[in-house]
Every structure is written in structure tokens, then in C-alpha cells.
Amino acid sequence: MSTIVYISSNNGLGKSAFEAVTYAKKMGEDVIAVTVGNADSNVLAELGQYGATKVLVDRNANSDDDQQITKVIASAVSSTSANKVVFSHDLIAKAVAPRLSVRLKAGLVAGAISLPSTDGGFSCKVNVFSGKAFGNVTVKTENKIISLLPNSIQPEITGANCSVEDFNGNAGDSKVKVLSTKKPEGEISLPEAELVVSAGRGLKGPENWGMIEDLAKELGAATACSRPVADIGWRPHHEHVGQTGVAIRPNLYIAVGISGAIQHLAGVNGSKVIVAINTDAEAPFFKAADYGVIGDAFDVVPKLVEAVKKFNASNN
Amino acid sequence: MKILVCISKAPDTTSKIAFTENNTKFDENGVQYIVNPYDEWYALVRALEIKETIGGNVTIITVGNTADEAIIRKALAIGADDAVRIDAEPNDAYFTASQIAKYAKENSFDIVLTGKETINYNGSQVGGMIAEELDLPFISLATKLDLNGTTATLEREIVGGVQVVEVSTPFVASCAKGMAEQRIPNMRGIMAARTKPLTVIPVSSNEEFTSYTSYTMPDAKSACKMINPENMDELVALLHNEAKVI
């Protein structure tokens, strides 16, 4: 048996692609990566390093059309007689994985955070109740689909580049026309970031974000914000984390001038380590944090930037 | 324009999360249920706005038991025209989606809207599954939806950017923040909701693909370690040596 991993490759290969292949490899069967669009074959071949034995690429299908992608993966499943499909739980997977689940009659674990356990049935751990608990989802069908939450597993290089083959997945016509796409601008994408520096209304105004960006730059972190900050336009919407924004689970989340409302925590409580910086000793964030600094962000953050600079210099 | 809006119940965000029966069931004791925010604020309100500008009908549908009629009445009070309840406990996304898809197929709609995800199970599955059952395009996590005749223009957020797509009706879309603004039902709406039609339909199949077999709570956080604001070198050292994250 083999496992198919669907890779979105329109912006090159991100860390989440390597995570998904590593995850599939750890499931123990032959791993075949499938993608659509016009990514460079030399780039796609790198998936071999993480455990793929080959990459199938359908260059005729529209990489933004969920119906076409679903058909391509279904063809790949039948031509390779795979019985498992792995996705990274991104925007594309959120549309394609449920469709494929219906098409293949395969139970879907959406947002898995662990490798499957096979004692007493096939099951995976997911976040439920906005990260306040974990659930164990048991898949009852013969075919199985897992959509892996980013940053749940470390990519591991285990092999060398693999072959990349053209594949015709009979995608049919596209019913979705993409009128325009504003591509990400080279910054670290928030859901994939291992380190995140985030700030809230405690910063008083957008002109004060310079020190947050400095800290992020020194750490190699992405930046995020609380919802009111995005709502009043101090920061772009895609930085908004929380229940109504992006849910992230970086290794380190530094929250500056954010109170720690339950709806904010819902998007960040999967972080491995949380640092809260707040003037108010009673701020709820300190209950969710591992390290706390009671102090004024305008004093503390510049000091922290200097400390990180010193650390970076001594580690080089 | 005939629009079907899928609404689900969700525990109020401040609800205490606990489990019973050896951690296999969600403890509903004292839990206040609300309409899943994405379904109410974005999917339903946008559907009503479309109806108000170009005319049509907004039907809400939920797979749930009698207790869920409270959230159905709330959605009717906000302005939906009529409601359908499929009488079952929705334990699996495919089960839920296949019931809704069957109803949608038999009653042909121009647009089917769902929320981005339910805030209890956060699966983002039901919309895509309905679309596949109906063989329709699915625009996931749409933040904007405009109609011009039978052509719809939708925006969705991609990582760090925005994509604009065009599809023809019929289609399915899941709705995220940006789509519309929350509406508070007024007294007239609440009164009118009492007499709006609510049809209860039995389940059509019992096929399930998955089930939640157990739950666990995260380990209790150890107390937060407080660092002197004058000593950021210590914080960096702890993040490096103790937490090992930098």
C-alpha cells in the first residue's frame, strides 16, 4: 500500500509541504507526492529528501480549483492503489480534503496534530473547542484522509531528490476563474512560523510597531496582532490571530500589550511556549503564559531587542 | 435567488469545557448554546443582504435535535424566511453533509452558504462535502461575495494575500470574517420568527465515516515564571537553555 501526499506548490515548497511528506513517511508506507500547476521540477524533486519516492504533477489542472484538484488526487489514488491521503491543513486542503473524503468514501481527520495510532482502530488527535481540549478521531472507513495542522511535526531529511513525473489526472474543465491573486510578499507566513511576536492595543498606535518588527527581525519571527488592532486598521487583517482570525501553534509566542481574552487565547494556546509582556499584573495572559514580564512594553521590548542581539552575536 | 444557509449550534465561547462517561462525551451540563458565530454573522447576514438587494428566499437548515430549535428561532428572528431541521445528532461531518446535500438536491438552491468552521470541532469539512455531493464548485473561506446576475465574484484570504475568483451559480461557499456585519434581532423579528415555517425531516441514511472516541484536556500549565523587566538577558537565556525555543 502507498500513501499520497497532496502538495500545494504554487508558491514553491513551504515548510508545511516538508512536514506533510515527513508525516506520511512516518506512517510507514511508500509515499507518493501529487501536485498540480507549473512548479519547477527541480524544486519538486526535493520532496524526495523527506521521503517521497516520486512526485506526480498534473500541469493542466488549475491549482486554485478544488474540483479539479480533487479529481487529480482521486485519479492518482486509483492508479497507485493508495489507501491514505495526507494534506497540510491549509486553505486548499480545507476545500479539497472534504471533497475527496466524499469522492473516495474516506473518513477525514481535519487538523491532525499527531501521527495515527492503530491500536483499537485508526485514530488521530485533533484540537477541539478552539484549542481548549483534544479529541481522538477514529476513522471507520477503509480509505483514510489526514489533514495535518502546520507545525505539528518537524520535517526530517531522510533521503535524496526523487523523480518527478508528468501525470494526467483528467481534471476536466475548471468552473472557477481566478481574476486576481495578491501573492504573499516573501515574509514568513504566520501559520508556518516557528516564532511569533504579537502585539495588541497596549501599543497605543500603529506608529509604535517599529520595536515589534525589530524584535521579530532579530528572532527571525513572524508578526501577529490581536483582533481590535486589525479591526481599527493598525495592522493588516492576515496578522489577526484568535478564534475569529488565524489559529497558530508556533514554538514561541511573545504577546506584548495583549490582555489575553479567551477568544485571543483560542488561536494561540497551542503554542509550545508563551511569553506575556504586560503592565497589568492581573492580565489574564499571565495565566496562559510560561514566562511573564510585568512592565511597560515601551521599556521592556527595546531591552529585549538588545538582549536578543547580544545573544545572536555570541551564538555566531 | 434561492439561498440555503447551513447553521450549527456551538457552545458559547465562555463555556467551561469538560467531558463525561470516561472522557468519551462532551459534558453539556450548564453549557449555553449559540448559533455558530461564522454561520450567523457572516453566512446568514450576507444571504439576507443579497435577498434584500435582489429579492429571493433564505432558508436555514440544521442537522440537530429538538433542543436546537432555539438557535433556529434566533436565525429566523434575524431574518431567514423558513427553516429545516433534520432530526438527528450530528456526530460526523460526512453524515451531516450528506443529509444537507440530499435536501439541497431535492429543492435546488442557487447558493449554499456555510460558516468557515464550527467553533467546537473546528473541522471546516461540511461545506466542501456538500459541494462534492452536489458536484458544485466550492469557494472556501470567502471574505466577500458579490452577485451580478448569475455570476458571483468572491474574495478569499490566501496566506499573506487575497484572491478574487469568479463562479456561476449554483455554487457552495464557506464564509469568514469580512463577509458581513453581525445583526442583532429586533422585537419584530423575534415575534415574526414564532410563526415562520419550520419543517422537520427524518434522516435519510446513517452512514458515518468518523467518530470522536475520546477526549483529553491539555496538561495544566505550570505557574508562569516572572522575569524582572530590567533583566531581559535572563529571559533570552531561559528561552534558549530551559524552553529551548531559540
Ligand SMILES: Cc1cc2nc3c(=O)[nH]c(=O)nc-3n(C[C@H](O)[C@H](O)[C@H](O)COP(=O)(O)OP(=O)(O)OC[C@H]3O[C@@H](n4cnc5c(N)ncnc54)[C@H](O)[C@@H]3O)c2cc1C
Ligand atoms: C466572538 C468574539 C470573537 C473574538 N475573536 C477574537 C480573536 O480572534 N482575536 C482576538 O485577539 N480577539 C478576539 N476577540 C476580542 C477579545 O475578546 C478582546 O477584546 C481582544 O483580544 C482584546 O485585544 P487586546 O488585548 O489587544 O486589547 P485590550 O483588551 O485593550 O488589552 C490591552 C492590554 O495591553 C496592556 N497594556 C496597556 N498599555 C501597555 C503597555 N504600555 N505595555 C504593556 N502592556 C500594556 C493592558 O494592561 C491590557 O492587558 C473576540 C471577541 C468576541 C466577542
Ligand SMILES: Nc1ncnc2c1ncn2[C@@H]1O[C@H](COP(=O)(O)O)[C@@H](O)[C@H]1O
Ligand atoms: N449540524 C449541522 N447542521 C447544519 N449545518 C452544519 C452542521 N454542522 C456544521 N454545519 C455547517 O458547516 C460549517 C462547517 O462546519 P465544520 O465542518 O463542522 O467545521 C458550519 O459553519 C455550518 O455552516
